Amino acid sequence: MINLANSWDMQQIKCSPKKGKKGHVAVGNTVRFSRNGINICGQVESYRENTVIVSISDEDAAKLHLESPLTLVNHKNYEVIPSDNLRPASGGELRG
Incomplete structure (x- = not known):
């Protein structure tokens, strides 16, 4: 897999309120977003x-x-999913 790391990756960044985001997002966090009518969860890589x-x-x-x-x-x-809200799905995959 391609390493897309940069100097921001290890910092926890507060999203700008003018962009409508509340809370923090950091590399490794799980986020939920919708695209083409499909709700998707994934892990922040960068x-x-x-x-x-x-x-x-x-x-x-x-x-x-x-x-x-x-x-x-x-x-x-996107919406940051707190780690305490994650639950294992079938196959061990985490879903929000």
Whole structure:
């Protein structure tokens, strides 16, 4: 897998309120977003100024017709899922 790390990755970043985000997002957090009417959960791999790079399941990538399980999500288009809200799904996969 491609390493997309940068200097922001190890910091916890507070999202700007003007973008409609509340709380914190950091590399490793689980986020939920909707694309093409499909609700998706994934793990933040990298933080950028306007977006996060999120790793999603191969199954979700196929549903979205993506060649890679990595996708960009704008800060105003995701919700951070607290780790205490995650529960194992069948197969050991975590779902929010």
